[in-house]
Amino acid sequence: MEVLKTEALTKIYGEGESKVTALDNANLSVRQGEFAAIVGTSGSGKSTLLHMLGGLDRPTSGKVYVEGKDIFTLKDEALTIFRRRKIGFVFQSFNLVPTLNVYENIVFPIQLDGNDVDDKFVNEVIGTLGLADMQNRLPNQLSGGQQQRAAIARALATKPAIILADEPTGNLDSKTSQDVLSLLKVTGQKFSQTIVMITHNEAIAQMTDRIIRIEDGHIIKGGEPND
Amino acid sequence: MMFTDKKLLARLDKMLEDGINGTFSESDYDETQISKLESKWLRYLTSSKLSAQKTEQEREKLQELVSDISHQTKTPLSNILLYTQLLQEQDIDRQSRQLVDEIRQQSEKLEFLIRSLVKTSRLETGTFQLAPLENNIDRVIESVIEQVTPKADSKQIQIRYSPESYTAKFDIKWTQEALFNILDNAVKYSPRNSVIKITVDAYEMFACVSVADQGIGIPAEELPCIFRRFYRGQNVRKQNGVGIGLYLSRQIIEGQGGYITAESTPEQGSVFKMFLPR
Numbered sequence: 359m360e361v362l363k364t365e366a367l368t369k370i371y372g373e374g375e376s377k378v379t380a381l382d383n384a385n386l387s388v389r390q391g392e393f394a395a396i397v398g399t400s401g402s403g404k405s406t407l408l409h410m411l412g413g414l415d416r417p418t419s420g421k422v423y424v425e426g427k428d429i430f431t432l433k434d435e436a437l438t439i440f441r442r443r444k445i446g447f448v449f450q451s452f453n454l455v456p457t458l459n460v461y462e463n464i465v466f467p468i469q470l471d472g473n474d475v476d477d478k479f480v481n482e483v484i485g486t487l488g489l490a491d492m493q494n495r496l497p498n499q500l501s502g503g504q505q506q507r508a509a510i511a512r513a514l515a516t517k518p519a520i521i522l523a524d525e526p527t528g529n530l531d532s533k534t535s536q537d538v539l540s541l542l543k544v545t546g547q548k549f550s551q552t553i554v555m556i557t558h559n560e561a562i563a564q565m566t567d568r569i570i571r572i573e574d575g576h577i578i579k580g581g582e583p584n585d
Numbered sequence: 586m587m588f589t590d591k592k593l594l595a596r597l598d599k600m601l602e603d604g605i606n607g608t609f610s611e612s613d614y615d616e617t618q619i620s621k622l623e624s625k626w627l628r629y630l631t632s633s634k635l636s637a638q639k640t641e642q643e644r645e646k647l648q649e650l651v652s653d654i655s656h657q658t659k660t661p662l663s664n665i666l667l668y669t670q671l672l673q674e675q676d677i678d679r680q681s682r683q684l685v686d687e688i689r690q691q692s693e694k695l696e697f698l699i700r701s702l703v704k705t706s707r708l709e710t711g712t713f714q715l716a717p718l719e720n721n722i723d724r725v726i727e728s729v730i731e732q733v734t735p736k737a738d739s740k741q742i743q744i745r746y747s748p749e750s751y752t753a754k755f756d757i758k759w760t761q762e763a764l765f766n767i768l769d770n771a772v773k774y775s776p777r778n779s780v781i782k783i784t785v786d787a788y789e790m791f792a793c794v795s796v797a798d799q800g801i802g803i804p805a806e807e808l809p810c811i812f813r814r815f816y817r818g819q820n821v822r823k824q825n826g827v828g829i830g831l832y833l834s835r836q837i838i839e840g841q842g843g844y845i846t847a848e849s850t851p852e853q854g855s856v857f858k859m860f861l862p863r
Contacts (some may be wrong), residue, residue: 393772436739486842490792501791537788540860567809584809 360426361519361552362388362411367420369406369575380406382418382575388520389583391550393543395563398572404556405524407572411554412522419523425519437523442471446513448542452505453526454497454512461493464512471516480515486545487511489547503534507541514545521546523555528561539565590776591793595621604630607849608743626782630702647712655699662699701829704762705814708836715756717841722785722792723748726756729764730783737772737781744768746783753792753861755841763837763845767796767857774855787863791843794859802851811847834859 359375368487369381381403388394398404402466409415410422413429424430424444432440447453454463487507497505500507506526513521526542527535543565546553563569570581599622603609609630611623667688677685707713730744737744771781779799786793801820803811810816812835815828831845838845842862849855 531786536786536793537790538787540791540844544842544862547839547844548842561848565819565846 359392360387361390361424362386362554363423364411365421365423367407367419367422369403369410369411369415370418379575381410381417384572384575384581385579386556386570386581387583388552390552391468391546392545392568392583393553393566394555394568394570394580395566395571396554396556396570397558397560397563399558402572403575404558404572408524408554408556408573409524411520412447413441424525439471442537443516444478444519445516446516448506448509448513448521448523448526450525452497452502452509452529454505454508456497459494459496460489460500460508460511463497464489464515465506467512467516474506475515480511481547483511483514483545486548496539501534503531503538506530506538508547510538510542514549514551517549519552521551523553525556525558527557527559588589600626604716607842619830622846631664648706648710652710655703657700657704659703662692662696666696668856698829700726701833705829708759708833708840710760713759715759715837715840717754717862718797719752719754719762720793722753725761725764726783726794727757729761729768730823732765733768733772734743736769740772741778742772742775742781743779744781744783749785749787751787751792753787753844753863755861756837758839760841763834764794764796764859766834767845767859770830771796771798771800771855771857774798776800790863791860792863795856797856802853803847803849803855804851805849808847808849812845 364384364386367384367386368379368383371378384403384407389407396404407416410417413422413424413432414542416430424440427440429437429440455466458466461484465480468475468480481490484493487510489504489507489511492504494501497508500508506529510521511528513523524543527538530538539562542553542555545551553566555562557563568584569580570577573578596619600609604626609627611620611627614624616621666689669692670687671684672685672690681841704713708715724745727748730746734744768781768783775781777799782795782797784797785794786795801816802819805819811818812831814827814832816832817828835845838859838861843860845860846858848858849853
């Protein structure tokens with residue numbers, strides 16, 4: 359089943375002389391349960407693409423469908439709620455709330471939406487990510503890798519349609535990176551979670567099911583699922 | 586009015602919640618809209634549950650069929666192999682010997698295929714369960730190296746490994762099977778007089794066993810396919826094989842909460858990595 363689709367997605371910044379086409383006619387399709395990497399050098403348009411997939415930025419033209427819904431027909435407020443329910447974000451800089459402990463950080467988006475916490479599921483996520491013993495710690499009492507694991511748990515906890523990860527290991531040493539990526543991969547498998555990850559690192563991209571290559575705003579390879 | 590709306594929404598929310606948890610039952614039967622809605626909701630829940638059950642049953646039937654076929658063919662096949670070997674010991678002419686050799690090769694291939702099918706079907710039907718426990722990784726690696734050494738020696742392939750004493754959580758027997766398939770492939774696709782290197786790395790959450798060979802490598806476009814059932818690479822059609830080993834390896838490793846990756850540079854070799862949870 360197709361979870362995510364873009365149609366002729368285009369983003370142009372500026373006008374006239376200073377016009378920059380950051381993304382040009384990008385067509386992309388991602389299936390339920392896939393772990394896909396978007397690879398490109400800096401300035402290739404990969405962050406622009408990810409921001410639009412997550413509804414963080416509106417395109418100049420073209421469409422993004424999440425679970426069949428054309429997300430940019432939504433008004434800003436509806437789009438915010440949509441994002442909270444359907445998209446899990448994992449950023450390079452973890453973005454945990456410093457005054458909340460690990461458990462509170464993880465269930466925060468669920469409570470923000472006014473829902474009861476599915477304890478069984480959340481505990482399973484916490485266990486899988488090896489956070490069971492550090493649930494009561496504050497983010498600054500954790501290593502970088504542990505903080506990113508908490509951020510992944512937070513993204514998984516709301517059972518989103520897609521997890522979007524923007525250079526999730528950008529701030530981690532290579533050994534810790536390996537661990538965090540392994541967990542992304544294994545949790546994706548276990549919870550059949552669709553994950554789209556941005557990276558400039560080829561070796562990291564090799565671990566995913568599919569590599570989507572982007573150059574100068576064009577998707578040059580991997581826009582469609584493998585078979 | 587506001588109050589009843591709120592009450593109605595709360596009741597609908599409860600209906601959905603119970604439906605999700607599989608505990609929904611009709612509260613009352615009367616002429617109200619909500620009672621009709623409850624009946625309809627239950628009908629919907631029942632029909633979607635039935636169709637899920639039906640799919641599950643069909644899946645089970647199919648798996649049973651595969652497992653029956655594999656079991657029933659095992660004995661006659663062993664007999665064919667036995668008679669072939671007996672025939673090879675007879676005093677026969679050169680041409681007949683060639684034919685017998687060919688029969689033996691094909692029978693061995695079929696035997697491997699069926700053995701692997703039995704194993705995958707047992708894993709899939711849950712006849713065999715993986716029992717991951719804290720174990721020393723060296724033990725598995727050393728025993729697998731021992732298994733492939735005769736084959737490696739016959740091609741003068743050197744297998745290098747220095748024990749690291751790392752532990753991880755895995756099922757010894759099945760993980761041996763998974764690693765054997767990977768190492769056996771490495772030996773099969775390596776040239777004579779080459780080196781296969783096995784290394785173990787440990788991280789906070791995972792341990793990684795890598796097997797690096799100096800073989801023919803795997804073209805980039807084939808890498809995503811190699812773990813599929815019955816997939817065979819374009820360049821390896823000449824080699825004996827049925828395309829089930831790596832599939833089985835992946836089933837085993839993923840079944841215990843790990844994963845497998847493959848990287849490759851054509852003409853320089855491939856690296857298979859097996860990640861096991863710690």
